[in-house]
Amino acid sequence: MKLLIKNGHVIDPDTGKDGIFDVLTEDGKILRVAQDIEEEAGRVVNAEGFYVMPGIIDLHVHLRDPGLEYKETLHTGGLAAARGGVTTMCAMPNTIPVTDSPEMIRSQTLRAAAECPVHVSFIGAVTKGQQGTEITDIAGMKKEGMAFISEDGKSVMDAGLYRDAMKTAAREGVTVLAHCEDKNMVAGGVMNECEKSRKMGLPGITNGVEDVIVARDILIAKETGAKLHLCHCSTKDSVEMIRLAKEAGLPVTAEVCPHHFALTSSDIPEDDANYKMNPPLREKEDVDALIDGLKRGIIDVIATDHAPHGEEEKEKGFAGAPFGIVGLETSVAVTMTELVHKGILTPMEMAERMSHAPARILGVDKGSLAEGKCADIVLIDPDREYVIHKEDFVSKGKNTPFEGKKVKGQVVMTIVDGAVVYEAE
Numbered sequence: 445m446k447l448l449i450k451n452g453h454v455i456d457p458d459t460g461k462d463g464i465f466d467v468l469t470e471d472g473k474i475l476r477v478a479q480d481i482e483e484e485a486g487r488v489v490n491a492e493g494f495y496v497m498p499g500i501i502d503l504h505v506h507l508r509d510p511g512l513e514y515k516e517t518l519h520t521g522g523l524a525a526a527r528g529g530v531t532t533m534c535a536m537p538n539t540i541p542v543t544d545s546p547e548m549i550r551s552q553t554l555r556a557a558a559e560c561p562v563h564v565s566f567i568g569a570v571t572k573g574q575q576g577t578e579i580t581d582i583a584g585m586k587k588e589g590m591a592f593i594s595e596d597g598k599s600v601m602d603a604g605l606y607r608d609a610m611k612t613a614a615r616e617g618v619t620v621l622a623h624c625e626d627k628n629m630v631a632g633g634v635m636n637e638c639e640k641s642r643k644m645g646l647p648g649i650t651n652g653v654e655d656v657i658v659a660r661d662i663l664i665a666k667e668t669g670a671k672l673h674l675c676h677c678s679t680k681d682s683v684e685m686i687r688l689a690k691e692a693g694l695p696v697t698a699e700v701c702p703h704h705f706a707l708t709s710s711d712i713p714e715d716d717a718n719y720k721m722n723p724p725l726r727e728k729e730d731v732d733a734l735i736d737g738l739k740r741g742i743i744d745v746i747a748t749d750h751a752p753h754g755e756e757e758k759e760k761g762f763a764g765a766p767f768g769i770v771g772l773e774t775s776v777a778v779t780m781t782e783l784v785h786k787g788i789l790t791p792m793e794m795a796e797r798m799s800h801a802p803a804r805i806l807g808v809d810k811g812s813l814a815e816g817k818c819a820d821i822v823l824i825d826p827d828r829e830y831v832i833h834k835e836d837f838v839s840k841g842k843n844t845p846f847e848g849k850k851v852k853g854q855v856v857m858t859i860v861d862g863a864v865v866y867e868a869e
């Protein structure tokens with residue numbers, strides 16, 4: 445089956461194409477990108493006025509399946525991804541049971557191929573059961589197609605054990621995704637330590653909670669030679685340390701989530717846990733540093749950290765609710781609104797941070813619209829304005845801080861392997 449996308453604004457960071465072209469796909473591959481393609485196709489899409497980009501690759505999502513299916517499943521998470529323009533996502537291992545064995549990587553991968561409309565790669569835990577005491581079978585999981593290892597949800601606090609895991613990761617060519625949070629420094633904190641937390645009478649989380657582990661992990665990566673990718677960076681000193689690590693030639697990459705560049709702790713209304721996540725929303729000088737880091741390429745990637753939770757759980761307020769917010773269905777719109785339309789990132793840089801760079805870090809031949817590449821494509825209407833409503837989400841998670849936010853830029857079509865998996869009304 446052939447699909448012909450006519451007259452879209454092709455934005456491809458791989459080939460550098462940035463102009464009006466037609467895109468023809470066949471059998472799940474990109475056959476041709478050129479002007480005025482005349483060809484019989486099973487479907488012709490008029491993309492006039494739309495961006496045509498390689499599909500979004502989200503390196504950081506939580507699909508809650510198995511074990512917490514009331515929050516999300518491989519299927520509903522896949523629908524949410526498709527609605528968000530995401531064609532490949534990497535699923536964190538903090539499920540029940542934890543994804544910590546070759547068997548689990550294999551069975552999850554098989555299930556996702558059958559149940560999820562977009563591509564999913566699974567991330568294996570660093571330690572068995574994420575208990576922080578015994579390293580998993582990293583080589584075995586790698587053989588089953590594991591994407592990365594990560595202890596996300598927490599840090600491996602035993603630096604000696606973590607160093608051993610990183611040595612194996614380096615040997616196996618596996619990249620380590622690091623959630624940076626010194627458990628002993630959190631001390632019961634539930635939001636950023638600042639005037640806001642004091643006003644709300646809630647225990648705070650200092651920047652140092654993140655910064656000391658970012659520093660530690662960069663140093664362990666240096667010692668072991670492991671490739672390190674820093675998850676959900678939120679502080680200005682994280683950005684500075686990543687800058688220095690890159691300058692020193694270390695294989696360090698980093699991501700920022702849309703909520704961390706779009707919101708500060710001052711945006712938190714009274715005790716609404718839809719603004720509670722880890723790391724927490726920081727202050728303006730941190731946000732400015734994150735945006736500057738994204739602009740300069742110190743931060744490589746925008747990823748969502750999609751973390752669905754039940755509505756009742758989030759009604760418990762800052763003190764009692766779990767950390768985490770959804771992101772799959774809002775990341776393109778928030779990035780367009782906050783970065784592209786404000787002239788901070790060009791559309792090409794957005795495609796780089798959301799698709800091409802993640803593909804490189806994941807080590808897959810995607811994030812490109814070059815001929816012969818896999819036909820994973822997103823169409824975005826850059827001018828369409830709408831208001832985010834959680835009732836419109838297809839994710840089971842409705843826990844968003846962007847409820848009621850007016851945005852500009854909407855995903856209108858998502859194509860996976862040449863097949864349309866989502867189409868806006």
Ligand SMILES: NC(=O)N[C@@H](CC(=O)O)C(=O)O
Pocket residue numbers: 506538596597598623720721722723749751752767768769
């Ligand atoms: N980010 C969060 O606040 N929560 C994540 C865990 C994580 O990404 O650290 C979750 O699994 O709910």
Ligand SMILES: [Zn+2]
Pocket residue numbers: 596597598623624675676722723
């Ligand atoms: Zn995390």
Ligand SMILES: [Zn+2]
Pocket residue numbers: 504505506536596597749751
């Ligand atoms: Zn996470």
